[in-house]
Amino acid sequence: MWKGYDSLPSYFGGKRKLARRIMSHAEGEVFIDAFLGGGSVSLLAKARGFKVICNDISERSRMVGKAIVENKNTKLTDYDVYSLFKETENKFIRETYPNLLLEKDIQFIDNAFANAKTDLQKLLLIKFLAKYKPFGMLSNKIPKDLETCNIKVIKPHIKYMYKPVRALEQIKDHINYGIFDNGKDNEFHQKDVFDFLENVQGDTVYFDPPYAGSQSYEEFYNILDSILVQKKIHVEKSKFNSDDAEKFLHKLLEKSMHIKKVIFSFGGPQIDGQKLLSIVQQHRPAELYEIQHKWAITASDEQMQTATEILVVSK
Numbered sequence: 001m002w003k004g005y006d007s008l009p010s011y012f013g014g015k016r017k018l019a020r021r022i023m024s025h026a027e028g029e030v031f032i033d034a035f036l037g038g039g040s041v042s043l044l045a046k047a048r049g050f051k052v053i054c055n056d057i058s059e060r061s062r063m064v065g066k067a068i069v070e071n072k073n074t075k076l077t078d079y080d081v082y083s084l085f086k087e088t089e090n091k092f093i094r095e096t097y098p099n100l101l102l103e104k105d106i107q108f109i110d111n112a113f114a115n116a117k118t119d120l121q122k123l124l125l126i127k128f129l130a131k132y133k134p135f136g137m138l139s140n141k142i143p144k145d146l147e148t149c150n151i152k153v154i155k156p157h158i159k160y161m162y163k164p165v166r167a168l169e170q171i172k173d174h175i176n177y178g179i180f181d182n183g184k185d186n187e188f189h190q191k192d193v194f195d196f197l198e199n200v201q202g203d204t205v206y207f208d209p210p211y212a213g214s215q216s217y218e219e220f221y222n223i224l225d226s227i228l229v230q231k232k233i234h235v236e237k238s239k240f241n242s243d244d245a246e247k248f249l250h251k252l253l254e255k256s257m258h259i260k261k262v263i264f265s266f267g268g269p270q271i272d273g274q275k276l277l278s279i280v281q282q283h284r285p286a287e288l289y290e291i292q293h294k295w296a297i298t299a300s301d302e303q304m305q306t307a308t309e310i311l312v313v314s315k
């Protein structure tokens with residue numbers, strides 16, 4: 001069984017379960033993933049031999065794009081794991097989010113991030129953190145509680161990092177499953193999507209933008225993003241979460257007229273498939289596919305939820 005997805009972080013709104021359906025519509029040799037997110041669709045496209053050109057504005061996705069999609073043969077080594085344990089003076093998380101983890105563990109994580117020199121090592125640490133603190137707990141909502149709560153109230157929900165080296169070694173192997181050479185020079189870009197579309201050339205473009213009315217990625221992952229750059233980031237919500245998001249969907253379609261095939265996916269409780277189809281049809285002939293899909297994680301909690309996911313594919 002293909003274990004490539006084990007290399008990727010869990011991602012809110014990630015399309016791991018839909019990736020095969022999405023890729024069944026892809027044409028040509030160059031696949032463009034304009035909103036990379038957690039990387040599931042790009043990784044499958046890479047495994048299927050496409051040249052992948054992916055993009056996302058966020059640092060968390062840059063880490064995935066560089067460490068996994070672009071990377072042909074640099075694997076994580078034991079040294080990459082052991083070098084994370086060196087003592088440093090770093091206190092970023094301790095000082096910025098003092099209740100994020102238990103004290104001893106926070107010290108280890110602060111050291112580890114100061115020692116992490118490569119995107120692969122950062123990916124290793126993010127997957128490690130998610131093992132002890134599910135991604136929802138890195139969201140903006142929970143830490144507000146964490147900041148105000150007594151540690152005794154939170155403690156039962158936080159697992160101690162028992163023998164981190166063993167867990168890290170195991171995650172290292174999982175990440176290495178996703179690193180392979182598909183014979184193409186795959187690319188990651190970290191741009192606003194409209195700047196990215198100006199110059200990109202390819203056969204199929206896949207759009208999975210944030211959805212209007214849903215929680216913004218910038219809020220949900222603010223702590224994770226801040227930890228990655230080791231500085232507190234001010235939340236700036238994506239324009240695709242705004243009330244006039246529809247206008248940006250039209251702009252995506254206008255800016256991608258030079259690409260033969262367009263695939264859109266949309267999800268969430270209030271998605272109106274017919275409306276989205278009619279938006280795309282104002283630019284090109286298109287078809288609608290409605291798929292019942294279970295979300296791996298949600299903004300509100302960690303439980304599986306069934307939702308309808310919509311694909312709109314140009315003809």
Ligand SMILES: C[S@@+](CC[C@H](N)C(=O)[O-])C[C@H]1O[C@@H](n2cnc3c(N)ncnc32)[C@H](O)[C@@H]1O
Pocket residue numbers: 011013014015016034035036037038039040041055056057058061191192193194208209210217238239240
């Ligand atoms: C729905 S997620 C993509 C999920 C991805 N398909 C997966 O399977 O993991 C949307 C992504 O759009 C990115 N994003 C939001 N606004 C953007 C913009 N203006 N330009 C580029 N990326 C943007 C977010 O950082 C987020 O990762």
